[in-house]
Amino acid sequence: MNKNIIYVDHAATTYVKPEVFEEMRPYFTDLFGNPSSIYSLGRESKKAIENARSQIAYCLGVHPTEIYFTGSGTEADNWAIKGAAYANRKKGKHLITSSIEHHAVLHCFQFLEKEGFEVTYLPVNEEGLINPDDLAKAIRPDTTLISIMFANNEIGTIQPIKELAAIAKEKGVIFHTDAVQAMGNIDIKAKDLNIDLLSMSAHKFYGPKGVGALYIRKGVRIDNFVHGGAQERNKRAGTENVAGVVGMAAALKLAYENLEEYNRHLRKLSDRFINSVMERIPYVRLNGNREKRLPGNVNLSFRFVEGESLLLMLDMKGIQASSGSACTSGSLDPSHVLLAIGLSHEIAHGSLRISFGERNTEEEVDYIVDNLVEIVGKLRQMSPLYEDFIKKGGQ
Amino acid sequence: MNKNIIYVDHAATTYVKPEVFEEMRPYFTDLFGNPSSIYSLGRESKKAIENARSQIAYCLGVHPTEIYFTGSGTEADNWAIKGAAYANRKKGKHLITSSIEHHAVLHCFQFLEKEGFEVTYLPVNEEGLINPDDLAKAIRPDTTLISIMFANNEIGTIQPIKELAAIAKEKGVIFHTDAVQAMGNIDIKAKDLNIDLLSMSAHKFYGPKGVGALYIRKGVRIDNFVHGGAQERNKRAGTENVAGVVGMAAALKLAYENLEEYNRHLRKLSDRFINSVMERIPYVRLNGNREKRLPGNVNLSFRFVEGESLLLMLDMKGIQASSGSACTSGSLDPSHVLLAIGLSHEIAHGSLRISFGERNTEEEVDYIVDNLVEIVGKLRQMSPLYEDFIKKGGQ
Amino acid sequence: MYSEKVMDHFMNPRNVGEIEDADGVGQVGNAKCGDIMKMYLKIENNVIVDVKFRTFGCGAAIATSSIATEMIKGKTVEEALKLTNKSVVEALDGLPPAKLHCSILAEEAVVAAIEDYKRRHGHEIEDAQQCPGCCGKCGSSRDE
Amino acid sequence: MYSEKVMDHFMNPRNVGEIEDADGVGQVGNAKCGDIMKMYLKIENNVIVDVKFRTFGCGAAIATSSIATEMIKGKTVEEALKLTNKSVVEALDGLPPAKLHCSILAEEAVVAAIEDYKRRHGHEIEDAQQCPGCCGKCGSSRDE
Numbered sequence A, B: 001m002n003k004n005i006i007y008v009d010h011a012a013t014t015y016v017k018p019e020v021f022e023e024m025r026p027y028f029t030d031l032f033g034n035p036s037s038i039y040s041l042g043r044e045s046k047k048a049i050e051n052a053r054s055q056i057a058y059c060l061g062v063h064p065t066e067i068y069f070t071g072s073g074t075e076a077d078n079w080a081i082k083g084a085a086y087a088n089r090k091k092g093k094h095l096i097t098s099s100i101e102h103h104a105v106l107h108c109f110q111f112l113e114k115e116g117f118e119v120t121y122l123p124v125n126e127e128g129l130i131n132p133d134d135l136a137k138a139i140r141p142d143t144t145l146i147s148i149m150f151a152n153n154e155i156g157t158i159q160p161i162k163e164l165a166a167i168a169k170e171k172g173v174i175f176h177t178d179a180v181q182a183m184g185n186i187d188i189k190a191k192d193l194n195i196d197l198l199s200m201s202a203h204k205f206y207g208p209k210g211v212g213a214l215y216i217r218k219g220v221r222i223d224n225f226v227h228g229g230a231q232e233r234n235k236r237a238g239t240e241n242v243a244g245v246v247g248m249a250a251a252l253k254l255a256y257e258n259l260e261e262y263n264r265h266l267r268k269l270s271d272r273f274i275n276s277v278m279e280r281i282p283y284v285r286l287n288g289n290r291e292k293r294l295p296g297n298v299n300l301s302f303r304f305v306e307g308e309s310l311l312l313m314l315d316m317k318g319i320q321a322s323s324g325s326a327c328t329s330g331s332l333d334p335s336h337v338l339l340a341i342g343l344s345h346e347i348a349h350g351s352l353r354i355s356f357g358e359r360n361t362e363e364e365v366d367y368i369v370d371n372l373v374e375i376v377g378k379l380r381q382m383s384p385l386y387e388d389f390i391k392k393g394g395q
Numbered sequence C, D: 001m002y003s004e005k006v007m008d009h010f011m012n013p014r015n016v017g018e019i020e021d022a023d024g025v026g027q028v029g030n031a032k033c034g035d036i037m038k039m040y041l042k043i044e045n046n047v048i049v050d051v052k053f054r055t056f057g058c059g060a061a062i063a064t065s066s067i068a069t070e071m072i073k074g075k076t077v078e079e080a081l082k083l084t085n086k087s088v089v090e091a092l093d094g095l096p097p098a099k100l101h102c103s104i105l106a107e108e109a110v111v112a113a114i115e116d117y118k119r120r121h122g123h124e125i126e127d128a129q130q131c132p133g134c135c136g137k138c139g140s141s142r143d144e
């Protein structure tokens, strides 16, 4: 094991499963027709896309005509949020989201604020949970859209989406959820949950990068985002990424088939990891809710230690993890999620996110913990904050 | 040959060349890291993307930091047009484009018109060429953007981009070109041509579907289109389609290496095809300019014949071509391009686009012509328009 | 896209051509929309004894014309007038939604030819619905 | 991302620790920004005879601290004051653009420690530039 790579950053991205890749493969060099073409090669691509659409719709418990393919989870978020905001701007210009959304959502709202919309950012408690009462109170007559992520990418917290969507429905407000992290981990039935719009991204559930989807419940008013050709029933232009779409559907199908077992596996690894770290390393905090969290997610804050140096040292041991969110390169702002749950800047800087996947093993968990013990110790010895802390008697 | 497929719709999409696919392959299952991640697997993806960027920039004769990856050619067009229009709206709200742009461009302008912009649609002559004087005259003090496609997807006409861009530069107006059809066929050096923004799409030059790029000349004011993460130097959010980007660069590199030979090959096939059809089938018109056209493009109008039935009968013979543009399924509007060059609805309906590619042969050309002779004859015998024409003495 | 039945009638259309001394001729659609159907009827003792068509149009247009001629051949004029676009679609094992207008056109072509027959033979005719030109409703854009 | 030199100094930092009876101690940066450098100097006859550091920060912060200590050890105070962030970056074979601020921090840490030394020994000090807290300029967001 030692010099091999231990990949524990599945929340950042996953590999394409070999069996998923095999399903994609013919669509590059052989079945390459444009789905808009009427001859046989085109019709085969069209069929592949429509099969993929049906498969995804089936998983989500919705109708195939309610699934639209996009070029990423981010594009799905942009479309949902800007599309719904603009389509309903005559009705009102007030929007609601949370303070712990992914940037793909937050930056859309910030853009809309500049364009004259008003946005309420709901707070979360110290575990990252939104209080449904806060949502109910925030809704105004001119509120047109609520966007709350299904599960958080950094701390893994799963929101009470059913309750939140029910409130939105009662008030007649469109409810969008960024389910990019949740898909493939949670059995989401969008219709039952009264979700109007839902975003997903294939590369988070062992599908390819560069393909996502937006579920748009029939009847929801939403403007187009990418204008052009008549693809996706005139709603999302651009020649379809046939191989990508086929891969996304194949990956989601596998995920839904193995959901329970996968959850059990991940939960076992996370529990072992959390318990073991808590036992062996002092001054550590588990971020997020212990139960209502993505099964493979562990987010820890190590006091006196800075996240990037922690990651780099883990990397030197072959352990590939993340500090809160994948791109910390060049970042001096600690994660807005960790700040939103009340962490100080100092502690937020020392956070580590481990996200387990299907191939991880208990041996790997133990190897990671052993190395963490050593690395955290080393970095603390190097840390002026730890020096102060000890000199002040360790309170 | 007979029962094999003869693919002559390379303007709709191309297969991924096997050697391009081989370069992409490792990035699905093995080198799958998120380019934003700082550990080795992430850094390798980052490096792959940056190499791809440099390769594409080199082909275009621009700096790598001026290339931005997108999820399609359509997205690149949307970004360029909406981004430039909005970023400069304080300066003015007048935009200029042509009447024969692809829908990815036209529909953006139609959207902007609804949002309060004013758009001038330049006419073209009967060969699809824009008159530079028309452009010069259309520019006003409040004009902020000109978007003229490099080469047309239906009739293959290549615009005098150098002249047009020079006019834009002189007047200080941003010049965008949709080069989706031109890339891989023409040696475009964007800097030398004074192009400010240029869109491309990989699947038109033997790369994968679902990945495109926008060249943004340094200093050009343009708003973001897809908001979210800090990818692409904070300009285009979304986890990068690493395999796709690698494939696009590999395909473009190959294209540039073989440009001359490829052009010669295509020109030989098109010439043979055009000459042979003209000789053997009466009442045919070649659309577009005979010289200033994409080398592989042939666009013909067969009087008294409707395009879809022509395509279907060709398909039954294994010949996969297009009628003006790929998606005629369900379309009753004849191509806006053919109408813009002055064709009547009736004649526009009978158009056929053949676009040759690297694997086509002269034998295939002959096979297509033989079948065309037969099919056009059969359809004319079935056509009430032909009946009228003959009864009226064939004038 | 198309059923086997449609493809069969498209590739091997029945009753193509014209009837020189037809008793009724009807033409519907227009070239602008991309569909023209012309139907020739030979009627004896109120029975359609022969029928031919010529169609300029897509695969569905040709197939619906072809099957419509089969469906009315041997029928009385009254029976032929009962031909509905729905029965044409069913006989073809379905049509794509964007192509349903073709079946309406076929129905209209039959009606137009029978009206012509009635007119020539002094019958009174009721107002018939005809495609008034391109309403744009039946399809959308072309892209790749 | 980082050069081999940076990784070497990061993984095997030189001169980590503290000097109990230091002649000058300087601390710059703050936890909010995610970078704190603390530098201890032992100075004899105007020469830096020993130097130690503790740093809370990213890989670049640790590496720049480490190399800065190497670069000033054995130098006179005046020579040490000439240490520039540029020379620190060069000695490390470069730093990613977003990490250049770390080299500035290293330069500032040296200055701060020397100022402390001077202050303790009655020298006058000029105004020094110090990172006034998180200006947000040196990096951007985190995404995946």
Ligand SMILES: Cc1ncc(COP(=O)(O)O)c(C=O)c1O
Residues within 6 Å of the ligand: A072, A073, A074, A075, A077, A102, A104, A149, A151, A152, A153, A178, A179, A180, A181, A201, A203, A210, A212, B237, B238, B239, B240, D143, D144
């Ligand atoms: C919660 C969440 N939303 C949106 C995204 C954006 O997805 P993508 O980068 O695939 O566009 C991500 C991950 O990147 C995410 O974790």
Ligand SMILES: Cc1ncc(COP(=O)(O)O)c(C=O)c1O
Residues within 6 Å of the ligand: A237, A238, A239, A240, B072, B073, B074, B075, B077, B102, B104, B149, B151, B152, B153, B178, B179, B180, B181, B201, B203, B210, C143, C144
């Ligand atoms: C000229 C032109 N522009 C834009 C596009 C859009 O490219 P894509 O469908 O790959 O997004 C196409 C082809 O589809 C095209 O031919």
